[in-house]
Amino acid sequence: xxxxxxxxxxxxxxxxxxxxxxxxxxxxxxxxxxxxxxxxxxxxxxxxxxxxxxxxxxxxxxxxxxxxxxxxxxxxxxxxxxxxxxxxxxxxxxxxxxxxxxxxxxxxxxxxxxxxxxxxxxxxxxxxxxxxxxxxxxxxxxxxxxxxxxxxxxxxxxxxxxxxxxxxxxxxxxxxxxxxxxxxxxxxxxxxxxxxxxxxxxxxxxxxxxxxxxxxxxxxxxxxxxxxxxxxxxxxxxxxxxxxxxxxxxxxxxxxxxxxx
Amino acid sequence: xxxxxxxxxxxxxxxxxxxxxxxxxxxxxxxxxxxxxxxxxxxxxxxxxxxxxxxxxxxxxxxxxxxxxxxxxxxxxxxxxxxxxxxxxxxxxxxxxxxxxxxxxxxxxxxxxxxxxxxxxxxxxxxxxxxxxxxxxxxxxxxxxxxxxxxxxxxxxxxxxxxxxxxxxxxxxxxxxxxxxxxxxxxxxxxxxxxxxxxxxxxxxxxxxxxxxxxxxxxxxxxxxxxxxxxxxxxxxxxxxxxxxxxxxxxxxxxxxxxxxxxxxxxxxxxxxxxxxxxxxxxxxxxxxxxxxxxxxxxxxxxxxxxxxxxxxxxxxxxxxxxxxxxxxxxxxxxxxxxxxxxxxxxxxxxxxxxxxxxxxxxxxxxxxxxxxxxxxxxxxxxxxxxxxxxxxxxxxxxxxxxxxxxxxxxxxxxxxxxxxxxxxxxxxxxxxxxxxxxxxxxxxxxxxxxxxxxxxxxxxxxxxxxxxxxxxxxxxxxxxxxxxxxxxxxxxxxxxxxxxxxxxxxxxxxxxxxxxxxxxxxxxxxxxxxxxxxxxxxxxxxxxxxxxxxxxxxxxxx
Numbered sequence: 001x002x003x004x005x006x007x008x009x010x011x012x013x014x015x016x017x018x019x020x021x022x023x024x025x026x027x028x029x030x031x032x033x034x035x036x037x038x039x040x041x042x043x044x045x046x047x048x049x050x051x052x053x054x055x056x057x058x059x060x061x062x063x064x065x066x067x068x069x070x071x072x073x074x075x076x077x078x079x080x081x082x083x084x085x086x087x088x089x090x091x092x093x094x095x096x097x098x099x100x101x102x103x104x105x106x107x108x109x110x111x112x113x114x115x116x117x118x119x120x121x122x123x124x125x126x127x128x129x130x131x132x133x134x135x136x137x138x139x140x141x142x143x144x145x146x147x148x149x150x151x152x153x154x155x156x157x158x159x160x161x162x163x164x165x166x167x168x169x170x171x172x173x174x175x176x177x178x179x180x181x182x183x184x185x186x187x188x189x190x191x192x193x194x195x196x197x198x199x200x201x202x203x204x205x206x207x208x209x210x211x212x213x214x215x216x217x218x219x220x221x222x223x224x225x226x227x228x229x230x231x232x233x234x235x236x237x238x239x240x241x242x243x244x245x246x247x248x249x250x251x252x253x254x255x256x257x258x259x260x261x
Numbered sequence: 262x263x264x265x266x267x268x269x270x271x272x273x274x275x276x277x278x279x280x281x282x283x284x285x286x287x288x289x290x291x292x293x294x295x296x297x298x299x300x301x302x303x304x305x306x307x308x309x310x311x312x313x314x315x316x317x318x319x320x321x322x323x324x325x326x327x328x329x330x331x332x333x334x335x336x337x338x339x340x341x342x343x344x345x346x347x348x349x350x351x352x353x354x355x356x357x358x359x360x361x362x363x364x365x366x367x368x369x370x371x372x373x374x375x376x377x378x379x380x381x382x383x384x385x386x387x388x389x390x391x392x393x394x395x396x397x398x399x400x401x402x403x404x405x406x407x408x409x410x411x412x413x414x415x416x417x418x419x420x421x422x423x424x425x426x427x428x429x430x431x432x433x434x435x436x437x438x439x440x441x442x443x444x445x446x447x448x449x450x451x452x453x454x455x456x457x458x459x460x461x462x463x464x465x466x467x468x469x470x471x472x473x474x475x476x477x478x479x480x481x482x483x484x485x486x487x488x489x490x491x492x493x494x495x496x497x498x499x500x501x502x503x504x505x506x507x508x509x510x511x512x513x514x515x516x517x518x519x520x521x522x523x524x525x526x527x528x529x530x531x532x533x534x535x536x537x538x539x540x541x542x543x544x545x546x547x548x549x550x551x552x553x554x555x556x557x558x559x560x561x562x563x564x565x566x567x568x569x570x571x572x573x574x575x576x577x578x579x580x581x582x583x584x585x586x587x588x589x590x591x592x593x594x595x596x597x598x599x600x601x602x603x604x605x606x607x608x609x610x611x612x613x614x615x616x617x618x619x620x621x622x623x624x625x626x627x628x629x630x631x632x633x634x635x636x637x638x639x640x641x642x643x644x645x646x647x648x649x650x651x652x653x654x655x656x657x658x659x660x661x662x663x664x665x666x667x668x669x670x671x672x673x674x675x676x677x678x679x680x681x682x683x684x685x686x687x688x689x690x691x692x693x694x695x696x697x698x699x700x701x702x703x704x705x706x707x708x709x710x711x712x713x714x715x716x717x718x719x720x721x722x723x724x725x726x727x728x729x730x731x732x733x734x735x736x737x738x739x740x741x742x743x744x745x746x747x748x749x750x751x752x753x754x755x756x757x758x759x760x761x762x763x764x765x766x767x768x769x770x771x772x773x774x775x776x777x778x779x780x781x782x783x784x785x786x787x788x789x790x791x792x793x794x795x796x797x798x799x800x801x802x803x804x805x806x807x808x809x810x811x812x813x814x815x816x817x818x819x820x
Contacts, residue, residue, distance in 0.1 A: 052663050055811060077665035084663065086656035086818050092594050093587065104583040105664040110572070 318400030584674025
């Protein structure tokens, strides 16, 4: 599959009779900020779980930085950082203890892990939480901590499942800056979000999954050009409009719920 | 709400919908092998407890008939108090066998308060204590009716009120306990209080023995106890007896007063339960995120940066050591763990204080066996943790699958933490045994330590598999969700019992042949075999983790 940061070939995941992800073949180049979009239940989280080792694919192959995930799981995991759906936090550790633990799980020595943990806590404005246990953090604080843990080992590929959900506007700006700096330094970011404005602002490339199948993939300009050909001449489409044209209008106009006040 | 008919909100419709959804949940749980096995284990334990309940009912029927017929009021009193203690204490101690259905989420539906209370009490009543207690009450009523049919009215009213009181009281205790358990600080305080009470109860026996030897002190205490017993006549478990005694003697007024007193007690308990239910119904949510903590900026990151001496210990340097360190932090943040660590020593103190043994007038004392007794208790208290190793991790367990660490390392790290704790506890128990009892004979000490090593390795090997096959999220804020249950707990019990029996047989063989070191030798061979089996099973356990990760993470991610 070549020099891609992330590449899948015929990636499929079935849950008994239901196919959640169906023959998905996508490619993400190194250094890309890649947005992975789709309606609820389209297969986004299932795909990201397979790409990060939380779920086994039924068939197909995955390569991260040229390494086959199934053949070299540990080597691949060393190169990637993840904020999974459940955030993977340990409630009865403090923020510092958790970051130290994660750092050392990724092979950092005790000193480096502690130094980076301290810096990340300061950066994420969590240092004041001090001896507070993670279980006592607010949702937004937990999200920031999960992001800090995902980057503590300096991953070359970062997977983020709804990273801005529950994060306040000030923290969101900080996080966006951090992610853009990572891109500038050559990292690859694979992000799912329901907030299309964020994806449009951050991502250079996008893929759209619908009912388990990949229905569009390319740069924003390529997607826009493809859809605009069908739209009225001269109309500049937003990502939301592109998204809706690809997946949102299927089945025609929805009947009105007349009983709803 | 335009167009919604009021009839659509009828309580009956809602109750039927709730019953249907519970049934559907049960049916859906059978879709997985784990769910089916859990259901089978529930059916088996349900049958066992139903049989126990029927046995109890027969016993209470015979006991009640004999006590009332022959005029042995004290026996009837003992039956009533015994059942009361069982009904209230068993649910607290039996989280392995029973699980309270959480109905607090129903508060978001347009359910009337009456319906909410009904559902809450009805689901709360589906437990072992209510089943056994209800059957025993039925048996008792039948026995009493046969003995004195002329008191039928008093018997029916008295026993029914007694059963209702017990049911409401157990519900009330659970409701308030869950309120306190919902916050970490109060939960920890409550845990400490609970353990202090448990430990204190253990010293009743030795105290009675002491009184037996010190007549003067005993006499004073006895008169205090008698005064208390007089007061206890008006406590709920005594009131049915008082009602029947007065009614039997023709003192209708006093009998009515006893029944009324029982009704008043029931109303008081109902009011206290109502107080909780009203708040639950209004949407009170006690989240841990609300727990206040001091804002204190610390340099904890820098503190942990210092090299630690244990990094140089075998097995502690790599990822397994990192996991073991995290596990120990986790375990030692639980007050229950300190209780588990303290109990073997407390047990030795109790046994020694009871003077059950040699040299003493009444008994054996520990007679040099304090160390094996303490270690055996340690095995029971600590190795149980290895059968649900991910229960405390919750969603954090996802990290074990995304981190660049082989899963066998994760298991080894968790086993290392528990093994270290067990080793430290053995040292503490040895010192305590030497002080409380006397230092054990060298061969006995060696047999105990090696036997414990064998048993621990067996439980770790089996525990790794059980933890992955029957994971169960631990929720310290919910009664009945704080540990392993169902098939997992049965297998855990079998493995622990089997390992102890095998090690014990080896030691006993040495003793019978008058060559205690032979027993130690046999145990060493067994331990060496256990090491090989343990190491071998890490491979299959890793494969199992791969197959089970979805089930494991789904269970641990449950809200």
